[in-house]
Each structure stands twice: as C-alpha cells, then as structure tokens.
Amino acid sequence: MPKKLIPLAIAYDFDGTLAPGNMQEYDFIPALQMKSKEFWNEVKKKAKEQDADEILAYMDVMLRKADSEQVSVRRADFKNFGSKINLFPGVDSWFKRINQYGKSKGVRVEHFIISSGLREMVEGTKIFKEFSKVYASGFMYDHNGIARWPAIAMNYTTKTQYLFRINKGSLDVHDNTIINKFVPKEQRPVPFENMIFIGDGETDIPCMRLIKDQGGHSIAVFSPKKKGAKSKAENLIVEGRANLSAVADYSASGKIDRAVKAIIDKVEAAGRIT
Template structure:
C-alpha cells in the first residue's frame, strides 16, 4: 500500500538563513566570555593547517576554550532562548498554523511540517523560540561525561552531510538509529521531494540545493539585505545567475507581505494544488461508474 504523500516539508538551514548571527556568538560566547575573532581564527587555523572539517574544528576549539568550565547539554539548551532571528520569526511559524493552507487543502488532509538542518549546535536550537513549531531539528551534538558536562563531539553535520537528512525527511526516518540507506520504494516515502522546499543562504547549501533540483523539489537562496558589503547578496546571485543552483533568491525577511514570504506561500500553494490534482486523478481512476439504464 502506498503512503498518502500529502505532507509538505519546509526545510531550513539556520545560520545566515533564519538568523543574521552565528548561534555560538549569540548564545555561548557572551555567557563564557569568549572572544569571537580569536575563536574563529583558531578554527580557521585547524582547518588550514591540520585539515580539520569546519564543524569538528569549531567543536574542538569550543571544548578547548571552555576547559574545566564545560557546561552540560541542558545548560546549553537553556542558552538557546537567547537566539534572535530575522524579521518575521518566529511569528511566521505561528501564522502558518492557520493561514497557509486553504480549507479545501485541509479537507484532503494536506499538512505542512517544518524542519531545521544545521551545522550549528542542535541543543541551542532545541532551546530556541523556534523549537515548538519544528517537527525535527538536526545539528551537531556533544556527548557528556559522567558528570554531565560536554566532553566530545557526538555528531558533526557538514554541509555535504546535510543532504542525508533530506533523505531522512523524504523517507520518514527521523530516528537516527534507522539506516537511511535502506531501500524504500518511492510510493512508500511519506514526503516525496516534489513536496519539499529547502531554504538556505549560500555555497554551504549547494549540496542540498542540488539534491532538490535533481529530485523535483523547490529551493530558495536568501541573503541579508542589511549586509553593507553585499557579499551575502552576491553569493545568492552567483548561485542563481551563474551556477544555476536555485531559481529564486530573496532577502531574509519572513514578515507578511515580504518577497520571501510570498515565495514560500506560493510554493506551498503550488505543491498543495499538485497534491489535490493527483488525489482527484487517483480517485477518478479508481471509480467504476454504475451502468446506466437504457
């Protein structure tokens, strides 16, 4: 029996996509007196001189910097409340609960789910004001020692590994104990790629943009309109105009009436209408008309 496939997934990167700031700088650095420039220079040195992955580099430097003052994951989760976002968040998530789908869409059981796939720290996002609206959050994680303090990277998600989580969403395998490489027939996957919209901010999202492009999904590249260097915009422009990774770019403004909000709403409506059309076709194909009396 095939899956209903009537769920639409909105999938977001976090840093520079939902927030103009890096989550570590907002939530962790002020709490522990960490100097941002020195911290990121140490990370860059590990990447440049010792070939560290970027994500493992920042996790190592964070552990080394905190030394004996390492917090617990629960303490880090509480710091997630300090995270701030682009205009319109988290209000958009609240508004989407009632205003995104039409009564007809809802009558057919069409729903929208939100996911975050980040190379930042999952625990901070779990403590943020976004968490109540999100079906699942995927991000880097620390293990804990016997005293509950963070002690070693438990999971690191690089920009290339983020694509794995698109397939987890596609297959409904949100439990990381499940092997995402297990074969699953397309008609059994609860959220097919054409039912997905991925929103990211630049080159680190290219693998996810490519997966969406190749599998019939939709994507939006967003930029910070308040960046005086315009580098944020230029990255998105290159992805659209030259690399052809995305068709749509927009400033990171999630408020009602913004360009980005229009794009998200229209894409969801387009997907929902396509689901309705498929349901009608299936219904007609499965209906045998009663014979007419002569």
C-alpha cells in the same frame, strides 16, 4: 471521510537563515573571553593543522576553550546560550501562519532544521517547538552531563543525508535500517517535489541543489546588512542551485511568505491532479 492532507516539508539552515550571524557569537564566544573573529580564526587554524573537518574543529575549540575559561558545557548551559539568539523579522509568527495556510489548502506542513550549528542551542530558542526534528551538530555527554565528544558533525554533504531521512520517513539519527533500504518513490512519506529548502551559505549548496534537481524548491536568503550577501544569493540562482533569492524577512506578505504560499498552492494543485 475527511480528506487526507498532502505532506509538505520545509527544511531550514539556521545561522544566517532564521537568525543573523552564527549562534555561538551571541553569548558563548564572549563567555570564552574571545572575539568572534579570534575564535573562528583559531578554528580555521586547528582544521588546517589537523587536516580536519572544520565543523569538528569548531566543536573541539568550543570544548577546549570552555574548559580553560571554566565555562560550563552541560546541555542546559547550551540551551541557555541558545535562548539569547535573535531571529530575523517575521520568524516568530511564521510557523503558525504557514501551517494555517497549508491546512486551508489541504496541505500538512512540517518544519525541520538541517544546520551546522548546535542542536542544543536550537533547543533553547523560542521556536524549537515548531520543528518536527532538529538535525544539527551536537555533543555526547558523560555521566556528569558534561559535553565531551561530538555526536554529530553537520558539514556540506552530510546535510543531504537528512533530506533523504525526511523523504523516506527515517527520522531517528541512530536508526539506519530505513535510510539505507530501497523504498519505492511512491511509498516515500514526503516526495522531494513536496520539499522546500531555505538556506544562506556555502554549506547549504548541496541541499539546495539536491532539492531543486529533484523537483522541489530551494530559496537562498540573505541579510541586507551583510556585505556581498545579496549578490552571493543571486549568484546561486544563476548557477542553478536555487529557485529564488530573498531578504531574510519572514513577515506576512513578504517575498518568502508569498513564495512559500505559492509553492503550497502548487503542491495542492498537483495533489488534486494525482
């Protein structure tokens, strides 16, 4: 009988991790006749005034400004905005390359997004098909298909819920029957030791720390063009929140490529021992 593949899950933030900047800044914010700094300043002001979660505040500002500027906000519109997002070097070929390497080692690699950005915009990217599940902030839509209300708002700590969903195999957001149920460690589909989290910002820290503390691996990436990003990523290692820092370059033989392949080797070796 064919040998059963060992599961390995890689979870990624999106903005600043797989793509430079924030996804709203490519085409959506310009469509509102605003500059990025102006938009985010209004978000912070709204959050402070209402004592609100900043993720919910940005979603509210998106809808209000879109209404005032007559910018359509149907799911297809968000997907179209997402199609304009640029990706970091090597991302286009990353998934096929890592999947093939994993398979050659008897490891089945699955990819997940856990992001404070918009799931609808991720759906519009050319890499959307590579993910088993996209966990990101998103909207509910009315009978005309227009975004009216947040469905999910992903902030610092809510992100960690989705690592447990992957760990327990409870992948549907609306279904809480398994996520809140006791599942013995040996019965969980993807052990935390077989998980990698790749992120870049403060909203990723709880996920990074959880995965690292549970025996998995966390990688802090940074854009070389962003001032202070390298020292910020390196500091996450000093603080014990990440295992590795690297430039956000997913090209073959790059630092991230080598690190993830080494982790696959480690998972394969552990699988042989057990």
